[in-house]
Amino acid sequence: MSRDPIFIAWDAAFADASLAIRQQRYAQALAVLRPLIGDAARKAKQWPPYRHALAGYALALYRHGEVNEALLQQSRLLLLAPNDAEARGNLLLLLQTEAIEFPDSAEFRRVLHGVLGQTELSDYAVPACRALLADAAFRQALQRLRGDDAEVVTALRKGRLRPLLQAPLLQLLLRNTLIPQPDFELALRRLRKALLMHYTADPHRPPQTGKADWDFIAALAQYQWLTEYAYAEDPEESQRLAALALQLQAGRDRPAEPAWQAALTYFALYRSGLDLADSRSLFCQSSVSWKPHLQALVREWQACLRERTLAATVERLTDIADPVSEQVRRQYEEHPFPRWRQDPQARQVQSAGQWLRGLAPDLALSADFDGDIAVLTAGCGTGLEPISLTRQIRIGRYLALDLSRASLSYALRMAGELGLRDRIDFKQADLTRLDGYPERFDLITASGVLHHLAEPLHGWRILCNLLKPGGVMLVSLYSEAARRPVAAARQLIAANGWQAEPDRMRQLRQAILAGDYPELAPLLQWRDFYNLGMFRDLVFHPCEHRYTLPQIAAQLRQLNLRFIAMRGLPPALNALYHADYPHDPNGSDLANWASFEARHPNAFRSMYGLLLQKPPP
Ligand SMILES: C[S@@+](CC[C@H](N)C(=O)[O-])C[C@H]1O[C@@H](n2cnc3c(N)ncnc32)[C@H](O)[C@@H]1O
Structure with missing residues (x-):
C-alpha cells in the first residue's frame, strides 16, 4: 500500500527541520515546524513521527527564546506521551525559567501535576505556585482569604473556596514539600483557622464534610507536620483546640469511630497526633483502620515512633562534655535536621575517583580512590549525605557521626527503609573528642557543622588529622x-533575650511575615524560614560562626589544606563565574571567588562548598 503523499512531504520537512536544529539554526527550524505541527496535529495518530516533530518544535522554541510557547508545546507532548522522561525533564527545565508565564489551562495543570507527582518537589514549589496563580478561579478563592475571619468562614460554608480546596496541584505540594511563599502561608493560615472555627462552631453537631474536603484538610494537616507546626495561632484557636483535645481524649478508646477520626483530622491542623496521650498504642494498634485521607499522616507519625525505638539502639563513640556541643545537641534532639524524604537515587555507582574527578577534573588522586574507600561524615545529621554518597560511590567503610540521637535515628530509619542499614556505621559522637581516634579516612565530609563548634579551627584540625x-x-x-x-x-x-521556644519562634516568624521587621524581610526567601526546626537552625542557633573567603584561605594555610574547587553552586551562578574567569576553568582560585562574591553577595546563601585536599605524602 503506498503512503499518503502528505506524509512523505512531512517526513522531508521534518528531516530539514531536524538538520536545522542540529546546526542551531532555530529560526529556520521554526519556520518549517510551525506550519508542519499545525497541519500534522489532525493526523497525529497516522503519522508516527508527529511526537518527535513536536519535541523538536518545543526544543527549537526554547532555544529561540520563545519560552511560553515552548512550555505549551512541551505539555502538549506530555499529553501524548506522559512517560517520556526527556519531555518531563524539559518541562521541569522550563518551569525554572524566570520569565515564564503559565497558561490558565486546566489541561496544562493536569500535565504539570502528573510530572511533579514523579519529581522531588522542593525545587519546583515556587513555579508550581505560580502555575496555580495563573488559574483565575484559584486566584479569586485565594483573594477571599484576605477577608476577616467571619468572611472567610462564610466563603468556606458557601463553597466559594472550592477552587482552592480542590486544586490537586496544591494538595500535591501540601503533602510533599515546603512552600516558600509568604502569600500562600498567610492565606493558608487564615483558611486553617476558618476550618477550625467552622468545625467547632457547634460541638454537638459538627458539620458534614465531603470527601474532597477531607482530602484537602488532611493535606493541610500533613503540611503542618512538614513545617513542624510553624504557623502562629491566636488565643481563640488555642481555646478551640484545647476543647478538641479534651474531646479526643474522652473518645480515646474508640479511635475507629468516624467522628473521632474527624476530630483528629481537624486537631492535626495544629498538633501532631503524637501529642495525644499514649500515642504509641493509638497509632501502632493494628486493629484501627484509618480513613483514607488520614493514612499518609498516620504513616508519618508511625515512622516517628519507630525512630524513637531506634534511638535506644544508637551506639556512643565519645562522650559529649563540651558545653557548646551539649547545647547544640539539645537543639538537634528537638529538631533533627533536615527531615528529608525523597530517596536520593543515583544513576550509577562509580568509584570515588570518578566521582571526584567529575567535580574537579584536575584532581590528582591515589589509586585507592579507584577501589572501595573509607569515608567519615562528621555531623551527619539525619543521614542524607551518607545515604546519597553510598548510593553514588564505592565505599568499603562508612563512619557517620552526630551529636543528636534523634537525628541518628532518623538516619537509621531511612537507611533501613532504603536497604542500606549495613553499609553505614552511624554513631553518636562529638567530633571535638576524636583526637587520638585510630582510624584514617580517604574522604571526610562535614557539611554545615564546623561553624557550630565553639572553636571551629580546633575541630577542623582534628578532622585533618583523621584524613590520609x-x-x-x-x-x-x-x-x-x-x-x-x-x-x-x-x-x-x-x-x-528570646529563647528558642516554639511559641516564641512562631511569633517571630509571624511578625516577619506581617512586615513588622522590614530589615528581616529577605529571610522570607530562605526555604528554611518555612519549617520551625529549620527556622530555629537559621536564626536561633546557640552557636554560629560566619566566614569571609580571605578568612577561610588563612585557615586553610594553617591546616595545610589545598583548595581544589567550589561545589554546590546553582548552575546559573557557576556559569557566571566561568564567564568572568575564563582563565580559571576549574574554579580553583579562592581569590577569584572572593571577588566574585563581592559582586554577588547572595551567591553562597547555601554555604561555601569547599572541596579540599591534604597534600599527598
Ligand atoms: C545543620 S546540621 C547539618 C547536618 C548534615 N551535615 C546535613 O548537611 O544535612 C548540623 C549537624 O552537625 C551536628 N554537629 C554539630 N556539632 C557537632 C559536633 N561537635 N560533633 C558532631 N556533630 C556535630 C549537629 O548535631 C547537626 O546534626
Missing part, C-alpha cells in the same frame, strides 16, 4: 556576606 595524606575533604561553611539578614535576626533575638 592525599585524602579529600568536603567542608561547607556559612558566608558572612550571604547571611547578613540572618546576623540581623540573631542580633534582634539576642537583644530581646
Whole structure:
C-alpha cells in the first residue's frame, strides 16, 4: 500500500527541520515546524513521527527564546506521551525559567501535576505556585482569604473556596514539600483557622464534610507536620483546640469511630497526633483502620515512633562534655535536621575517583580512590549525605557521626527503609573528642557543622588529622556576606533575650511575615524560614560562626589544606563565574571567588562548598 503523499512531504520537512536544529539554526527550524505541527496535529495518530516533530518544535522554541510557547508545546507532548522522561525533564527545565508565564489551562495543570507527582518537589514549589496563580478561579478563592475571619468562614460554608480546596496541584505540594511563599502561608493560615472555627462552631453537631474536603484538610494537616507546626495561632484557636483535645481524649478508646477520626483530622491542623496521650498504642494498634485521607499522616507519625525505638539502639563513640556541643545537641534532639524524604537515587555507582574527578577534573588522586574507600561524615545529621554518597560511590567503610540521637535515628530509619542499614556505621559522637581516634579516612565530609563548634579551627584540625595524606575533604561553611539578614535576626533575638521556644519562634516568624521587621524581610526567601526546626537552625542557633573567603584561605594555610574547587553552586551562578574567569576553568582560585562574591553577595546563601585536599605524602 503506498503512503499518503502528505506524509512523505512531512517526513522531508521534518528531516530539514531536524538538520536545522542540529546546526542551531532555530529560526529556520521554526519556520518549517510551525506550519508542519499545525497541519500534522489532525493526523497525529497516522503519522508516527508527529511526537518527535513536536519535541523538536518545543526544543527549537526554547532555544529561540520563545519560552511560553515552548512550555505549551512541551505539555502538549506530555499529553501524548506522559512517560517520556526527556519531555518531563524539559518541562521541569522550563518551569525554572524566570520569565515564564503559565497558561490558565486546566489541561496544562493536569500535565504539570502528573510530572511533579514523579519529581522531588522542593525545587519546583515556587513555579508550581505560580502555575496555580495563573488559574483565575484559584486566584479569586485565594483573594477571599484576605477577608476577616467571619468572611472567610462564610466563603468556606458557601463553597466559594472550592477552587482552592480542590486544586490537586496544591494538595500535591501540601503533602510533599515546603512552600516558600509568604502569600500562600498567610492565606493558608487564615483558611486553617476558618476550618477550625467552622468545625467547632457547634460541638454537638459538627458539620458534614465531603470527601474532597477531607482530602484537602488532611493535606493541610500533613503540611503542618512538614513545617513542624510553624504557623502562629491566636488565643481563640488555642481555646478551640484545647476543647478538641479534651474531646479526643474522652473518645480515646474508640479511635475507629468516624467522628473521632474527624476530630483528629481537624486537631492535626495544629498538633501532631503524637501529642495525644499514649500515642504509641493509638497509632501502632493494628486493629484501627484509618480513613483514607488520614493514612499518609498516620504513616508519618508511625515512622516517628519507630525512630524513637531506634534511638535506644544508637551506639556512643565519645562522650559529649563540651558545653557548646551539649547545647547544640539539645537543639538537634528537638529538631533533627533536615527531615528529608525523597530517596536520593543515583544513576550509577562509580568509584570515588570518578566521582571526584567529575567535580574537579584536575584532581590528582591515589589509586585507592579507584577501589572501595573509607569515608567519615562528621555531623551527619539525619543521614542524607551518607545515604546519597553510598548510593553514588564505592565505599568499603562508612563512619557517620552526630551529636543528636534523634537525628541518628532518623538516619537509621531511612537507611533501613532504603536497604542500606549495613553499609553505614552511624554513631553518636562529638567530633571535638576524636583526637587520638585510630582510624584514617580517604574522604571526610562535614557539611554545615564546623561553624557550630565553639572553636571551629580546633575541630577542623582534628578532622585533618583523621584524613590520609592525599585524602579529600568536603567542608561547607556559612558566608558572612550571604547571611547578613540572618546576623540581623540573631542580633534582634539576642537583644530581646528570646529563647528558642516554639511559641516564641512562631511569633517571630509571624511578625516577619506581617512586615513588622522590614530589615528581616529577605529571610522570607530562605526555604528554611518555612519549617520551625529549620527556622530555629537559621536564626536561633546557640552557636554560629560566619566566614569571609580571605578568612577561610588563612585557615586553610594553617591546616595545610589545598583548595581544589567550589561545589554546590546553582548552575546559573557557576556559569557566571566561568564567564568572568575564563582563565580559571576549574574554579580553583579562592581569590577569584572572593571577588566574585563581592559582586554577588547572595551567591553562597547555601554555604561555601569547599572541596579540599591534604597534600599527598
Ligand atoms: C545543620 S546540621 C547539618 C547536618 C548534615 N551535615 C546535613 O548537611 O544535612 C548540623 C549537624 O552537625 C551536628 N554537629 C554539630 N556539632 C557537632 C559536633 N561537635 N560533633 C558532631 N556533630 C556535630 C549537629 O548535631 C547537626 O546534626
